[in-house]
Amino acid sequence: MKEQENESMRERVLQIVLKIAPHWADKMDSVIDSVHRLGKREEAKHRQVIMQFTMRHYRDELWRLTKRSAVCKELNVSFAEHILPADREARAAVWPQIKQAREAGQQAYFRGPTGYINE
Known part of the structure; x- marks a missing residue:
């Protein structure tokens, strides 16, 4: 805004x-x-x-x-969760695994700083 x-x-x-x-x-x-x-x-x-x-x-x-x-x-507005810098860094560290899992058709998501992959 x-x-x-x-x-x-x-x-x-x-x-x-x-x-x-x-x-x-x-x-x-x-x-x-x-x-x-x-x-x-x-x-x-x-x-x-x-x-x-x-x-x-x-x-x-x-x-x-x-x-x-x-x-x-x-x-042209959107709403999103505010992520703390430390959590953003933690997410960035596991993003390659999350991305790979999604591309393989698995359910992969974040909850806070933690990434989850369901096979």
């Missing part, structure tokens, strides 16, 4: 989420806890936005709703 002067990041995000999940309109303040950008502001760069949910249940539902959401495509 492009940064704007004096933006209310929480309000911008809540408006988008309401378009995706209108059934949350009456409880939005109890669904999303906080919203903020990552890092320091820099010219010509847009910082990522972090949303924290009050319960994992809401996060999982939003991810499910956004997978094929026309609203997300229209606004």
Whole structure:
């Protein structure tokens, strides 16, 4: 999301989420806890936005709703889990095995920093 002067990041995000999940309109303040950008502001760069949910249940539902959401495509936004640098490094170390397993038709995925391959 492009940064704007004096933006209310929480309000911008809540408006988008309401378009995706209108059934949350009456409880939005109890669904999303906080919203903020990552890092320091820099010219010509847009910082990522972090949303924290009050319960994992809401996060999982939003991810499910956004997978094929026309609203997300229209606004060119996506939702993903924020991965810590240490977890990202751990994933990168096992990515070749995960990729190879997927190419061989096996189910392979990550849960946190750990990779799983089901034969």
